[in-house]
Amino acid sequence: MTDYLPPLLHAERVIGGRRFDFSRRVAVMAIVNRTPDSFHDRGRTFALDRATEAVRAAAEAGADWIDIGGVPFAPGPEVSAAEELDRVLPVVEAAQGLAVVSVDTFRPEVARAVVKAGAGVVNDTSGLRDPEMADVVAGTDASLVITHSLAAPRTAYPGPTYGDVTTEVADFLRQRVQLALDRGVRPEQIIIDPGHDLNKNTLHTLEVTRRLHEVADIGHPLLAAVSNKDFIGETLDLPQRERLSGTLAAVVFCVLRGARIVRVHDVRPAVEAVRMTEAMLGLRPPAYTRHNLP
Template structure:
């Protein structure tokens, strides 16, 4: 497939030839890393503004935790958490806003409120999700997950994790294109930590160049995740250095977007990566 670094997301067109930072804005009481810290509209908006000043090129706004064993939230509750934040930020910042959801109704409402990207852990497999995504011109992130957040870490198993993830992402990419969604609107996410053991995550990280053969930019989310805690033996709030290492490795291996909590430190680290990759 032909590789392209152009990413169309709403009124934005991002050149992903260099790695960009996506800042995480969790409007939830129970996310694994910062649950409850930004659960109100005011706190979430203030945090998002700070992430933009620190260099975030994209903001990813979520109203339902997808950590292992997370409790699902109702449609109304999710909408009440994220829509006011998106409406405020759409009027106040000039970076693409991403809605982290698998619910078609949330996708529609979020795009109407100003979101430019749909970031779906279920890769638009919910009934009506493809239609909801196709209706506008939002960018789309398709992620691989084995199981659900409630079951994904119980007994994840693969015969060949790289090939199975690659086949899944290719099939979803082809399905969306057959539905009339341009490839330039799509980025792909291997789904680190979503139904994967440490050995699977490391194999996927090593194989990012192979996943690039699918022809679309890659998004990687490893920030503060348990795989890093298992490697370095640190609690979730002590994983900055491990997270930076994961972001640097991801970018060096071809990831175009890294989704992180610690924006300023990651932006600085990726400036070095991008300088090396573009040297000469």
């Protein structure tokens, strides 16, 4: 299998006021974290001025979406909902009009506030651990990312085990999608994410990535959040700051296996890799053609 375009239930969507046809396009989601302990940024954009600067830079580099986070998934000190909102709301406001605004949160009360403030996507890495998250999104124009994970956010989960990791991830996502539908979320609002590295070791994540088309077959646009993750570092024996090449390889591979949104730290290289992949798949024309033309 050299490429795979998933059969999408609702390929054409309006997200954050912008039109996307996921049968013809891959969206690049930039990561901007207002956290002092994110696994890659390590607080680089924690200060509000640095975060808003990063938002502008991501948009200028070609990001279609900007994902704003106020609390990492990984274990760490408690952050209240009020503090999370203090972190993310000013960045949501700064990102308006520059790209689709997404907020990475597992709290319904935070999701409700950011959607009201203009966020077009709620990125729930807990996979609807709190079903009220579906209630918040139902009846709005926001999209909902449902992610596979086993443990609650900020909770250690050493030694995860699976019988067939890809099948179990896909089954989990089907069940949580049905939960969202049962609570009033419309099918065209749903995005799925297999949760690369979330409660998975490197061998699990490589297996899910290799068989990503089986998850994409669920039929909702699939988000691949692979940027600089430990499965890349452990595979290549590279530290955090030296994983760009591995990240780009993973991004392209995931697109060929059905991903329609990719979540990245290094926006411009990822945009160029994705646009080139789209062109090779016949989804996008070249920006211009001169070579060997009369």
